[in-house]
Amino acid sequence: MTHPAAATQGTDPAMPRVGILIGSLEAGGAQRVALALAHDLLFDGWEVRLLLLNPEREMALPGSSEAQQALEARLTVLGGSSVRAGTLSKSLRFPRLHRRLAAAVAAHRLDVVVSFMERANLLNLLGNRAVPRIVSVRKQISVALADKSAFKRTLVVRAYPLLLRRAAAIVLNAHGSATEFARRFGLPADRLSVIPNPVAPDVATRARETPDGPGDDMLGPETIVAVGRLVAAKGQVPLLRAFAAVRAACPDARLVIVGDGPLRDRLSNLADELGVAPAVRLAGFQANPYPWIAGAGVVALPSRAEGFPNALLEAMYLGRACVAADCPSGPRELLAPDTSVDRVAAGLEMTDAGILVPPMPPADLDAAAPLTSAEQALSEALTRLLRDTALRQRLERGASARATAFTPERATAAWQAVIAESLSARGPTR
Incomplete structure (x- = not known):
């Protein structure tokens, strides 16, 4: 993995330009994985943009001060409302977030967008299919749905089957979750990838x-x-x-x-x-x-x-x-x-x-x-x-x-392979 000092040297223009979309930077496992992925891709020479649906930020950006500055410069908040707003309020803001996400994808000339958790995943899948969309599901779907309100649960259950066909890749962090997700939505096993969370290096x-x-x-x-x-x-x-x-x-x-x-x-x-x-x-x-x-x-x-x-x-x-x-x-x-x-x-x-x-x-x-x-x-x-x-x-x-099987290097390589495969299926972009 490239040394963090590479942050001051810029990224390789020949490498993919990746958007990482997540609801917020509230403390949580999905947020930690998203930030780690952004950090590791950036310092392997990939261009990365962090896109937040809401402004809440409890988690510090990872890495050295140079790494944090590089990620901060690549962070965009797409919406101004709170992540704690009600489901109906969030749903009404979807059209505005959709437009802002499309504008960010165009402005940063992103080659692929990777999203984490249901709301970001649904928004990502609604985007222009000319840009591959990769969604990451962080919980066993039955557990995730049980934690949601009836309205939100209905929204996910109805929307996912319609939109998942648009995904270039679907990533889960456990094989048990992948098995249940495939059964729930009638997906073939080869449509899913499993990338376990790594142990943080510190x-x-x-x-x-x-x-x-x-x-x-x-x-x-x-x-x-x-x-x-x-x-x-x-x-x-x-x-x-x-x-x-x-x-x-x-x-x-x-x-x-x-x-x-x-x-x-x-x-x-x-x-x-x-x-x-x-x-x-x-x-x-x-x-x-x-x-x-x-x-x-x-x-x-x-x-x-x-x-x-x-x-x-x-x-x-x-x-x-x-x-x-x-x-x-x-x-x-x-x-x-x-x-x-x-x-x-x-x-x-x-x-x-x-x-x-x-x-x-x-x-x-x-x-x-x-x-x-x-x-x-x-x-x-x-x-x-x-x-x-x-x-x-x-x-x-x-x-x-x-x-020892759960190293950041192994996880990053697996993510890079999924991203590269989605870009290969689309064909050359530049």
Whole structure:
């Protein structure tokens, strides 16, 4: 990959000119991947334009100061409304955004436009087909639709089948998501490409920083760490219930949950009701969660659904022993890549890189309810890793080895291949 100093040297005019379209730069996995792609393409000599539908910007541009300046100079906000506006309001703004996107594509002489997430994807697919349109779906479609309002869900379900035929390529980040997407919309498998998210190159460096926040004094071999927004989909309630059983078997066990969200008070109260509050810390949002991950004895991912579990991959990259619920989609692909994506763990499933347990119960239960079989399996897996040092160390080595497959260079090369293929199908442009 070209050194960031190339930012001051300009891009190669013979290389493709790529537009990257996304709703906003609010914090999120899709935004991180879009920014990483823009950064890596630019410094491989490609001309890149970042196109935002809304002005919100929580995420810093990646790379060195020169890289950030180069990307800032190539960033355009197409709309002025908030990403939090209602679905109807956003729909009414579609014609204006469509015109502004068309103008940006023409002004920057873009050869291809790559979009991320449903609203940007729909807008992209409505564009002039003389410019290839590549759409990237970041969640399993059933999970993505479940999170939307009825109006938005209807809009996506009706529009996608009509517009997907216009896509030069459809990219997903997990094979399980691709399989479901193809079934849902009746697409042949060869219409889809899977490009897993890479591990950010600075994770190891940032992990060496000293943690500074709630729970930093509880890290160590006896500590379970979970990272994720405090929402039902991330499964922290089942984790807390399982942790109460872990404490009965391992009195020194501790639990640190990194993240914030609407379930914070519920989790705090549940820890009290379960009698484990002294051994639990809700660390809140941490801009750099990696020291907490690196300081864990075991990392847990109890999610009910994932688009692609970046937190799990990052924990593996940092050499942590991991226990993950076998939810759609991604944990199985990371921990048991040689198994079918349609397989679901029925109990503890040992792999070379971690332990899979059955999906967590669909609804959160209170402190008095007996553990479900899935919660019991989660408790048993965590207990086993805390007690068995040799097993934990073996899984740490396996996790680290498995994570080496998810490099930024490999992801960028895969994106470049998809883009090049879409341009080749169109023929020469300059």
